[in-house]
Amino acid sequence: MQDTVKEKAKGKASNLIAGATGDWEVIVGMEVHAQVASKAKLFSGASTAFGGEPNDHVSLVDAAMPGMLPVINEECIAQAVRTGLGLKAKINLDSVFDRKNYFYPDLPQGYQISQYKSPIVGEGEVEIDVDGESKTVGIERLHLEQDAGKSIHDQHPDYSYVDLNRSGVALMEIVSRPDLRSSKEAQAYVTKLRTILRYLGTCDGDMEKGNLRADVNVSVRRPGEPLGTRCEIKNVNSIRFIGQSVEAEARRQIGILEDGGKIDQETRLFDAAKGETRSMRSKEEAHDYRYFPDPDLLPLELQQSWVDGLAKDLPELPDEKRARFMKVYGLSAYDASVLVAERESADFFEAVAKGTDGKLAANWVINELFGRLNKEGKEIATSPIAAAQLGGLVRLVQDGTISGKIAKDLFEILWTEGGDPAEIVEKRGMRQVTDTGAIEAAVDAIIAANPDKVEQVKAKPSMLGWFVGQVMKQSGGKANPQAVNDILKAKLGI
Numbered sequence: 001m002q003d004t005v006k007e008k009a010k011g012k013a014s015n016l017i018a019g020a021t022g023d024w025e026v027i028v029g030m031e032v033h034a035q036v037a038s039k040a041k042l043f044s045g046a047s048t049a050f051g052g053e054p055n056d057h058v059s060l061v062d063a064a065m066p067g068m069l070p071v072i073n074e075e076c077i078a079q080a081v082r083t084g085l086g087l088k089a090k091i092n093l094d095s096v097f098d099r100k101n102y103f104y105p106d107l108p109q110g111y112q113i114s115q116y117k118s119p120i121v122g123e124g125e126v127e128i129d130v131d132g133e134s135k136t137v138g139i140e141r142l143h144l145e146q147d148a149g150k151s152i153h154d155q156h157p158d159y160s161y162v163d164l165n166r167s168g169v170a171l172m173e174i175v176s177r178p179d180l181r182s183s184k185e186a187q188a189y190v191t192k193l194r195t196i197l198r199y200l201g202t203c204d205g206d207m208e209k210g211n212l213r214a215d216v217n218v219s220v221r222r223p224g225e226p227l228g229t230r231c232e233i234k235n236v237n238s239i240r241f242i243g244q245s246v247e248a249e250a251r252r253q254i255g256i257l258e259d260g261g262k263i264d265q266e267t268r269l270f271d272a273a274k275g276e277t278r279s280m281r282s283k284e285e286a287h288d289y290r291y292f293p294d295p296d297l298l299p300l301e302l303q304q305s306w307v308d309g310l311a312k313d314l315p316e317l318p319d320e321k322r323a324r325f326m327k328v329y330g331l332s333a334y335d336a337s338v339l340v341a342e343r344e345s346a347d348f349f350e351a352v353a354k355g356t357d358g359k360l361a362a363n364w365v366i367n368e369l370f371g372r373l374n375k376e377g378k379e380i381a382t383s384p385i386a387a388a389q390l391g392g393l394v395r396l397v398q399d400g401t402i403s404g405k406i407a408k409d410l411f412e413i414l415w416t417e418g419g420d421p422a423e424i425v426e427k428r429g430m431r432q433v434t435d436t437g438a439i440e441a442a443v444d445a446i447i448a449a450n451p452d453k454v455e456q457v458k459a460k461p462s463m464l465g466w467f468v469g470q471v472m473k474q475s476g477g478k479a480n481p482q483a484v485n486d487i488l489k490a491k492l493g494i
Contacts (some may be wrong), residue, residue, distance in 0.1 A: 005007065015181040016223065019254045024172055024220045026250045027227055028180035031215040034203040035147070036079045042146045042170035043070030043113065050209050054152075054163040059258045062168040064108035069296050076170040077300070079122050080144050080311060083172055083313050086200045087139050089124025093304060096183045097144075097297045101290045106149035106162050114145035114173075118298065126176075126196070128188040129337065137189050138177035147171050172203070178217070178227065183246035187239050190214055195318050199343045213237045218249040220257070228253070229263040233270050233277055245270040249277045295368040321346055329358025338366055345370075345382045351387035356394045361466060364394055368411055392421035403424060403432045405477040429474040432480050439471070439479050443487050446470045461494045 004343050016023040041048055061068045069164075081383055084091050096118040099111040121142035149167040153160045174193065180186050194212055197203040205212045219230040223435070231253070233245045248270065253263050265286075292301075316324070318340045325336040325346075338410040339349045339362065353361035369390060369409040375382060396402045402410060402425055413424055425431055446467060447454055457463040471484045488494075 010381060015185075015221075015247065017250060017254065023223060023252070024254050025223050026182060026246065027219045028186045028219065028232070028246055029176050029178035029217040029230070030174075030180065030186065030189060031232075032174045032176075032177045032190060032450070033213050034083075034174060034197055034205070035211040036076045036144075036170035036225070037203055038073060038075050038170055038203060038226050040075070040317075041168040042073055042076050042144065044168055045075075046168065050171050051212075052140040052165060054161070055165060057165045058167065062108070062164055070294075072297065072300070072363075076144065077120070077302075078140060079170075080172055081302070081310050082200050082309055083174075083197065083202045083316065084121035084124065085144055085307075085314055086196050086202075086317055087121070087124035087126060087142070087174075089139055089142065090122035091302070091307050092118065092120055092122055093302045093307070094118065095300045095302075097141075097294045097300065098291045099294050100145075102284075102288075104148070104151075105153045105160065106164070106167070107148070108164065108167065112145060112148065113294055115143035115490060116286070118299075119143035126192055128185065129194050130184050130188050132477075135179075135185065137179045137185075140177050142177045145171050145173060145376065150478055178219075178230075179366050183243040183250075185241045187214065187245050190242055191239055192318070193373040195341060197318055199315055201315075205236045210237060210373065214242055216245055216249075218243060218253070220244055220250055220253045220261070227450045228257075229265050231265065231277070231408055232267045232283060233262065234267050236270055236282070241270060242273055244272065244275060245277060248275055251423065252277060268340055292349070315343075325358075329353060331358060331362050331363065335362050335366060338370075342380065343468075347391060348380055348383075348387050354391060354395060356391060357398050360398055361394050364390060364411075368408070380421070383415075384418070385411070389414050389418075389421060392458065396421055396425060401432060401480070403477060403481055405428050405438050405472070406432065411479075430478070432478055439475075439483050439487055440472050440491075442474050443467075443484070443491055446474070447491060453487070457492055457494070464488060464494060466493075 015071040016025055018024075029438055030358075033387040038048060040046065041059070041062065046059040046062055049057060051192070061070055068128070070478065081091055095115060097113050098116040100114045100116070101111045103110055105236060119141045123141070124139035126137045126139060129136055133213045145259075147166045147169040149162055149164040151160055155161060176189065179277040180189055194205040197212070198205045203212060207213065213235050214235040216236055217230045218233065221228040233249060236245050242357050256263060267280045267282070269280050270277050322333075322336045322342045325339060326333060330340070340346045348360065349365045352365055355364040358405070369383065369385065373380065393407055393414065397404060410421060410424060410430060413419065414421065420475050450470075452462070452465065457467065466486050468484050471488070472479055472481065
């Protein structure tokens with residue numbers, strides 16, 4: 001069945017999947033769990049630091065000792081509101097914490113404190129770009145809840161252990177509407193959401209540590225028909241796996257439906273090694289959890305003035321920064337998107353572009369710096385070349401002090417040795433030759449030594465590049481390329 005299920009050619013129909021009996025549409029909704037950036041847990045003062053010995057970061061509240069009462073961490077509330085504002089969402093001034101009842105060894109209370117009917121954040125939206133087209137994805141809600149602990153099964157053949165270090169850590173569950181129509185859109189959505197959270201400083205987005213993970217809801221239908229039965233793929237922890245899990249689950253469901261079967265609503269896991277999803281348990285409904293307001297926590301009431309104060313302090317977010325980069329620096333939509341993908345990259349670019357040509361600065365940051373960082377597996381924070389150094393290099397190119405070829409040699413020196421770009425150029429004699437007399441002498445020598453090439457270039461002007469290369473080689477790459485072109489054209493009558 002898998003061999004007959006494939007994506008249609010790119011274009012408006014690219015989101016349809018061709019099955020053995022016709023086209024299918026994939027419907028995806030996301031529930032993203034983002035760990036709140038806070039030093040303390042949602043209802044206790046215990047540390048949220050990653051790692052540590054098992055059960056080191058556990059308070060009496062986290063361990064559900066009798067008589068221990070939860071106390072709300074104000075910073076976690078503020079971080080949720082900031083996130084809601086960044087998602088252009090409605091902030092609910094009145095919200096309620098509920099008990100979500102289920103029994104599992106890593107949930108010591110026998111319930112999870114969450115929010116059900118009255119979440120702290122209501123409807124919002126996220127803009128994504130896929131294959132050059134923009135799309136708005138609706139946000140249904142954002143609610144706060146406490147994380148569970150962790151069950152450990154591989155340390156002893158006869159026992160399982162429980163680590164409560166994560167128990168009580170604040171999570172924001174961000175629920176999208178079923179607006180996504182492909183694995184690409186699902187990946188773009190989580191990527192964009194992660195970028196927004198990192199800009200806001202409300203979640204570090206570290207998926208390897210489990211600080212951002214997604215429950216992916218997938219269903220399929222014939223185009224124009226009602227929504228099909230959805231299956232939830234639990235705890236997918238990488239952008240790549242999100243795309244793979246959507247593809248695998250869509251293929252599975254199409255295969256079942258085309259064979260005359262029906263889809264059971266259930267929770268599934270994605271097996272990355274096998275590239276398939278497998279059943280975990282039947283999907284619970286809200287009534288299975290017996291939600292009711294937590295009697296230990298009063299309703300949460302926020303003041304509009306407090307929310308307005310948080311809104312005033314929000315940083316410039318990716319969409320606004322991208323639009324500004326295009327307007328102020330004249331960048332293409334693609335280049336601006338690359339630069340704003342991470343806040344650190346955007347800040348680095350602006351430091352390089354200060355006092356230089358924006359497009360030239362963007363080219364050096366994206367093509368040379370990012371390319372080298374990717375090649376060597378480094379992050380922008382550990383770049384051997386600082387923004388001030390790269391800015392200095394760009395200024396030397398811009399004012400004609402060095403040529404593009406010499407600039408690449410200078411880049412290599414800065415990467416391996418460091419130093420001040422202007423001083424390196426002077427000490428090593430890398431300054432570009434702009435003396436037209438010296439360039440003319442080199443051109444005359446090349447023309448005199450290659451009479452056959454002279455006749456060829458007059459018949460075929462595109463061969464001028466050969467002469468340019470010879471002059472640049474003779475000058476050690478220091479000759480001004482534009483001057484070389486102009487003088488050659490004059491001498492050769494082109």
